[in-house]
Amino acid sequence: MLQQRFFTRPKKGAGGGEDHTAQMGNHPGLQIVDIHKSFGSKLALAGVSLQVLPGEILAVLGPSGCGKSTLLHIIAGLETPERGRVLWDGVDLAGTPAHQRGFGLMFQDYALFPHMNVFQNVAFGLQMAGLPPAETQARVAETLALVNLPEMAQRDVNTLSGGEQQRVALGRALAPRPRLLMLDEPLGALDRALRERLLLELLAILRRLQQTAIYVTHDQEEAFSLADRVAVMQAGRIVQSGAPQDIYLHPATPFVARFLGMGNLIEGRVNTPGQxxxxxxxxxxxxxxxxxxxxxxxxxxxxxxxxxxxxxxxxxxxxxxxxxxxxxxxxxxxxxxxxxxxxxxxxxxxxxxxxxxxxxxxxxxxxxxxxxxxxxxxxxxxxxx
Amino acid sequence: MRVKSLALLWMAPLGFLALFYFYPLGSILQLSFARSAGGAAGALLEALRSVAVREALWFTLWQAALSTLLTLLVGLPGAYLLARYQFRGKSWLMALASVPFVLPTPVVAAAFHALLGPRGWANQLLMSLLQLETPPIAFVNSLAAILAAHVFYNTTIVLRVVGDFWSRLDPRLWQAAQALGASRRQRFLRLTLPLLAPAIAAASLLVFIFDFTSFGVILLLGGPRFATLEVAIYQQATGLFNLPLAAALSLIQLVCTLSLTVIYSRLSARLSRPLSLRPRTYTQQRLRTWRTRLAAGLLAGALLVFFTLPLAALALRSVTSIEARSRLDRPAAPGLTLDYYRELGVNRRGSLFYVTPATAIAISLGYAAATVLLALALGLPVAWALARGGDAPLNRWLDPLLLLPLGTSAVTLGLGFIVALDRPPLDLRASPLLPPLAHTLVAFPFVVRSLAPALRSVRPRLRQAAAVLGASPWQALRRIELPIIGRALLVGAAFAFSISMGEFGATAVIARPEYPTIPIAIYRLLSLPGSLNYGQAMALSAILMAVTAGSILAIDRLRTGEGDEF
Missing domain, CATH: 2.40.50.140 (Nucleic acid-binding proteins)
Incomplete structure (x- = not known):
């Protein structure tokens, strides 16, 4: 199941936190630095830093409630962090509202507009960008073909199956060609067989577009098979990030090991070195x-x-x-x-x-x-x- | 949402209910109890001791039971066809079947008049063919007319409730039974019937409730010989001015309808229990053999004729004059004519007290507009409370209260207004505002039910999705939130409008003679002699039919898929 892909990326050892030391400068792509966010007394993010290079797919892997979605919302500009910075190509986005960031976000429950048909949903972002109607038409058709929904343009979104809704949501997020696409548990609402099929399709689409993307999931198989790099989150922190095989072979903490399904953790004491x-x-x-x-x-x-x-x-x-x-x-x-x-x-x-x-x-x-x-x-x- | 703000939202609607539902109902109770020394039971027993009351109650019961049985006989084969087979024109059949259900009773009465009445197509045709002087078919003012109209009205309930449930039962159950050695008959008796029993029971009960509280059909098609409780209340209250007896009858009616409604809601709750329900595409097959095709074609054709013939007869009759042979009437050229429509605005009698049908149309439109405004103004806060407050205890307790007026018969609502609102502090008896208030009581739950899902679907999530796609806050409001709420408002308004336009029972009791609505005018015209009055009744009914069918069509088109809570 484990798909091995070899991309140009610096070899990083086990253990997270290497992004902490990243210097601010003209980094291409997304860079987020030391983000803190809490809701009331509940700490959602406690100093998250990470980086996504252009064309790279980063999977953020963690159990539900670990702050993954909040992280995406902060990057998208839907929430403001209490501390920390979000930069794109070295430019701080603090003053840029969500609708001017040029990022795409696919919601876990899709959030399709219930009063619009498939075409209108996909066209929405293009119309917001002020694309002329003819071009919008062409781009929607192209997008629908890409997400394998030809002939569905005039369908009412409320009558679509779960898998079809998922494709519309993906098409809607992709159509404006966002410089960064964020996917929040995009397959979470689907059953297993459909999930595996759509995962492969999704990967093919992202690769073909060389889409820079952040993929949030709690499913290690999804994360490993899709991502160039995986960041594992626990309780608002990134506890490890690296290539999928590095993480699998060297889980940095007992939490990561257990989350990856390795439950044989035994207490021990070293008295003589090496034993x-x-x-x-x-x-x-x-x-x-x-x-x-x-x-x-x-x-x-x-x-x-x-x-x-x-x-x-x-x-x-x-x-x-x-x-x-x-x-x-x-x-x-x-x-x-x-x-x-x-x-x-x-x-x-x-x-x-x-x-x-x-x-x-x-x-x-x-x-x-x-x-x-x-x-x-x-x-x-x-x-x- | 905090309890305080929830309570605030509920305040005005609850005040309205208290004033115009509970207070009138309380007054009815008080009036019927005041009559007897024996308290509640005494009043009931006293009323039941009267022969007229017992006769009305007995007739109400058996005609409702008989109507329900006939409705099942017509509806169940249709439900089977719709549930198990996929064929062209099916959605049309479904849509047509539901048209009668939304039509006001005077329209349906007029439609049966147009088809089978003394001046209707069938009789006129037979008279001219057989050279008869009198109409050969005596349909109007008979039990048959009542039963036919009831079946016409309520078959769609059986088609929908039973058909829908049936269509989602897994066909593999029958295959399994067959594999276990069950014959066709055994499969029907041991599987089909028990599985469908809750759906059939719920549908029957709902049909029974509608037939039990039938008013317009009895009054307009049954004639003076038949009186259900509902008609008896009306006669006592408006004809004989015996308000105490009317109140006692209302009490019986209330006890019956409320307990029937309670049983129904229990039953239908059982229906929603998942029972290995399957998606429809999985359970339905095409008509393959010529024999099934023929059977299905005949059945669908018969249903189609049954649902459309009376309405087509009405529409056609309203533009045809075919009574040149009659000596009593002003001679008119046979053939197509718009005379009946033209005459709607003419006061031919020159009487000061005669209200032209055109005036009735204006009054109805005015009442409908008032009802729309009132129902939206009251419904919006409640829908908001339900959408935002979710399962808060306040919502759970108050939501069912809204439905109470629907479980109360229309004539009882009207009687309550007469009994309660005729003295200070609320003396509205002379006020033309009374009908819209009654209409709002009925329309209110529908408005709430169409608004709440829309408000619920305007989640912050959609706003966020729009923002990420590049919509500024203003654009998000204009493109996402307003259209969703706007549509729902239109749906609610259309419901309130068509309910107000068609409401007959309560209006018949409370409308002042000089302010008739369209249904009242149809009733009056149908009970007057003369072909011109008859033609005007046809024309007015055709207009009302078009208006109500049009608003239901609009509701269907405007409603966004998921919001179906009826």
């Missing part, structure tokens, strides 16, 4: 310094071996009992209980039979499988709230 004591026993952890923290045991980095097979160099083993097992095509999703700790693994399905209740031996490469979060406390603190 961590956990409820699972002592695990090799090259380079770890004394202190407490959390160990992430990646679910996809374990291998099922015969108990009497020789141990390969540098690896360690876990003995346990298979509690539950479900077939996922190329992998088994397995729940293994080791020393009273329940762990989840994705074991390669090839040549293996998986049956609940049987004792198993897992062999693990610590370099690939383990990640150490020094100072992090109990796994519950990585809650997805």
């Amino acid at each position: 961590v004591e956990t409820a699972l026993g002592a695990l090799p952890l090259p380079g770890a310094q004394p202190g407490t923290g959390l160990v992430l045991l990646r679910p996809d980095a374990a291998e099922l071996v015969a108990a009497d097979a020789p141990l390969r160099a540098g690896r360690f083993r876990l003995q346990g009992e298979l509690r539950a097992c479900s077939f996922r095509g190329r992998t088994w999703q397995a729940e293994v209980v080791t020393r009273g700790v329940a762990l989840r693994f994705e074991l390669p399905a090839a040549g293996q039979v998986c049956a609940a209740g049987q004792p198993v031996t897992l062999e693990i490469d610590p370099v690939q499988a383990l990640q150490w979060y020094p100072g992090a406390v109990s796994p519950e603190s990585a809650d997805l709230a």
Whole structure:
């Protein structure tokens, strides 16, 4: 599922915050610096900084309520931040109202104008820009063809299906050719099968237009398959940003790991450097310094071996009992209980039979499988709230 | 929205209801209780002891039951056709079927007169064909006329309620039953009927309520031999001036209609429970074999003729004079004529007290304008409160109150005005304002129901979407908010207008003789002898038919898809 794309972008390591140090200057594209926003006593954004280069697609990934939508509204000019700046090509947009920013925003619930038909909805932005009618006509037709809604121009938007409404909303946002397109959970209201199909279409359209875009979602698959770069948000902050594969391979915090579906987080203490004591026993952890923290045991980095097979160099083993097992095509999703700790693994399905209740031996490469979060406390603190 | 501002919005409309609904109703209760020593039950029992009252009640019940049964017999096959099949002209059939429902009763009465009355097409045709001196069909002033008009009116309810529900039942249920060995008959008895039962029950009850409170049809088509409770109240109040008895009858009527309405709302709430409902495109098929095509064609054709024939007869009759043979009338050339329309403004009798039909049109327009203004002025704050306050307790408690006038029979509303508003502090008896006040009571819920969804859909979200697309605040107001609200206002206004133009029951009780509305004028003209009066009744009815059908058409066109709350 993970689509790998290689775009020209600086290689960035794990861990967020590199945008903090970005200097203000003539940066092309969007740059936002240290945005703060609260609603009443509730802090929505606590110092968000990020940058989107021309032609780049940035996905903002986070659980609902983390401030993603507020961020988009601030960039669009629909909300004013209490602190921080929004710049485009180095120009501060603080005094520019929403309708003069030239940004597009596709709303999660589409917000189609109920009293206008498809054509009028798509034409709206063009008419606001003062395009002559003939050109508007042509551009709407072109846009409708682009979003795969030909022949639908005269339809009442209230009679459209969810997928059709989504396309109209996308067409309406694209038609004025915004310099930045923001999409707020654009597929959130659709069912799964439709979502996967539209995701591919959406990606093709954005690529063809070389559209600079910010894509907000809570779905990691959407974010990973669409974006050049992903920024993970938690409670009003960006906790990690980078290429999809970097984030997947090196989640910067226990929260990110858990949000990406890696739930094997175990409390540990390093007494002697290079080794961590956990409820699972002592695990090799090259380079770890004394202190407490959390160990992430990646679910996809374990291998099922015969108990009497020789141990390969540098690896360690876990003995346990298979509690539950479900077939996922190329992998088994397995729940293994080791020393009273329940762990989840994705074991390669090839040549293996998986049956609940049987004792198993897992062999693990610590370099690939383990990640150490020094100072992090109990796994519950990585809650997805 | 804060409770305080919500309460503020509700204040004027509630004041209106208190003054013009609850106070008159209270006065009716007081009047009927004052008559007897036994209190509430005593008044009822006393009224029921009278033979005339018992007869009226009994007739009301059985004619309503019979009408409902006939309506089901006509409507259910049609509902099946509309629910399960997709064919050309279907939306037309649906639209035509709903036309009678919105027509004022005098128009429908005139339409049946035009088709089957002594001067109607059928009789005139037979008389000239068979060289008869008297009309062979005695349809008007018979039970058959009442039943036919009721079926004509209410079939659309069965088509809509049952048809709509049926169309969304998953056809796989029947396939599953067939696979389990159920025969066609068993499938019908064990599956179709039980599944449809709540829809059929709700539709029947609604039809029954309408037939139970039938007034215009009974008065204009049934003639003096038939009196429902509603007609009895009218006769006691306006003909015999026996207000206490009218009040007692109203009390019976109120108890019946309110309890029927309560049962109906319970029933229809059960209908909205999801029951593996499927989208329509999935459940409907085309007519494939010639046999289904023939059957469907015959059924659709019969329904079409039934719904359009009386109305076509009315329209045509209003421009045709076919009674040159009659000796009593001024001889007129047979054939097409606009005489009836031309005569509307002429006071041929030269009488000082005669009000020309043209004046009635002017009065109706004036009343309708007043109703529109009043209903919008009262409806807007309530719609705003409902749209912005959402599920606030105040809304939940007060919203059903608005519907009470709809559950109260029209004649009762009128009687309440007469009983309550004839003395200080509110002496409006001589005031020509009385009818628009009554019309507003009826129109008010419709106005609220058309405004609230529109106001709800004007979310800040739409403004934001417009802004992002480059609309300045002023442009957003002009292009987004005003058009949405404006349309809804037009829809509400059209509802209020057509209700006021067509209202008959309450108006018949409260309108002063010198201020007749169009329906009242039609009633008077139909009960007068002479072909000119008859022709004028036809012309006036045709005008009213065009006006009401036109406003309903406008409502249909203007309403934006999602706002359907009826």
